[in-house]
Amino acid sequence: MAQKSATFLAQAERMKTGKGFIAALDQSGGSTPKALKLYGVDEGSYSGDEEMYGEIHAMRSRIILAPDFTSEKVLGAILFERTMRAEVNGKPTAALLWEDRGIVPFLKIDKGLEDEANGVQMMKPMPELDALLADAVKFGIFGTKERSVIQEANADGIAAVVAQQFEVAKTVVAAGLVPIIEPEVNIHSATKAEAEVMLRDEILKQLNTLEDGQDVMLKLTIPTEANIYDVLADHPKVLRVVALSGGYSTDDACARLAQNGKMIASFSRALTEGLSKQQSDAEFNAALGGNIDKIYQASL
Template identity: 55%
Template sequence: MNDARFERMGKGKGFIAALDQSGGSTPGALKRYGIAEDRYSTDEEMFDLVHAMRERIVVSPSFTGEHILGSILFEKTMDRTFAGVPAGDYLWEQKSILPILKVDKGLREEADGVRLMKPIADLDGLLVRAKAAGMFATKMRSVIQAAGPAGIVANVAQQFDIGRRIAATGLVPILEPEIDIHSPDKAECERILLEELLRKLDEGGFEAPLMFKLTPPEVDDFYRPVIEHPAVLRVVALSGGYSREDANKILARNHGLIASFSRALTEGLAESMSAEEFDQTLLDSIRSIYDASIT
């Protein structure tokens, strides 16, 4: 992996566009875009429709490396094309946007206040494919719902264990132990999580720098020790169900933290829009997220 890509992600101005809705979240994404469930009857038809939405976003003149550092792709998207070009190649070569692959396969049922990741079948094979497809990094999500130390320790341990396997291939692992924004003890979850992240980071043993995707904290700049840790390339924030306006306000108060928004990025976009309306709405969204990310 060349230094230019590390330099861009580590020091560039901008944010990450998350276009990685998987099977469970795709119907909701399509509905917000104006495509009802009666428009498709199979998973394949559903994924064709969401790919068309993603392709419209990615090929838009508003979607460029001027504001966007990277874009997270679903596995099926990595295997497809944008404008006739393999997805990863199109993003990097045409847009100067680093392609990132979502590798997790969903969540287990809640236990000890957390939802760990389901097993990732043939992770090694997936990582080989990711490198061949030009991916820069990977992303995997688990969820923290309550401030139980045992659950949070297990959640972080799973993220780091798989992250080490990913880093060994030269891909940059983005660890995402998301804290549910509706957790009644969110601040305590954050305290335990920060302590555990720093403990695991200080253990070292990674062959590539790490990134983290975290829920915006209750206390501004709370994750600054992670952002400044020498083993960390970048820390990004998920929108977590906040509106784009609210997510941007919180993000702007957290210095050095940049966005990795999905729902907040596509908020307001509709299939029925003209090209001009679509591109302008997308540009307004991108600019507002970019402005909040460069504080």
């Protein structure tokens, strides 16, 4: 195992023991128009991908530079690849997050989802993963995030999703980064509770195959049965278990999360709820600050 830098060790300690939550600022191509619409930017107000990504980067920059978006309540932030390669206030985004705000930077690395089979959606192939991970290291990224989706309690499907997630995770670890494994369970699934038991048991099996130095994080849907994932949070190979909001409103997601003592938030839509391009900076900062405080309190 290569020697870890002082920065990496400080970030790992922050992830393991820090108070707060991880902000998910990683909407990608498919979900960007929807995120912009919620922010008050309709598709007719930009032309083509470049202008669309310019709008979403402006939104993310406004969030990152807001007075309440600091290490006091925000532990980490998950970035989209374009955001990693872009700058905020003339500084590479990841460097600004860590050096100026004390927030640990992560990178979303998956390329989207395959069509549903066996009740799940696997990750699409990532042929350029090694090059992307090398770039992430250069940009000062601490960890990655990769998402699959579980639609129903299908044992074979869930086993396949978890096996694929851990295969990618080992590649990430070999590159010197910490993977966030995200097998999301659809909150609308008729068999959500059963799927979560299967998922917990499959993850536990895979965790027990990891070697020294192969530490991971987990990003999971807030479970139907509170604290079902405590056994994962207590595993020596797991730095932290974080929760996705999965379409719940901010208030609902926070209420559900607060019942799970060993999970903290990693919310995307719930973080940006009520934010609008048309708001004054004072209005925007007040709305964002309110969301940050709610999510922070639920993560304690």
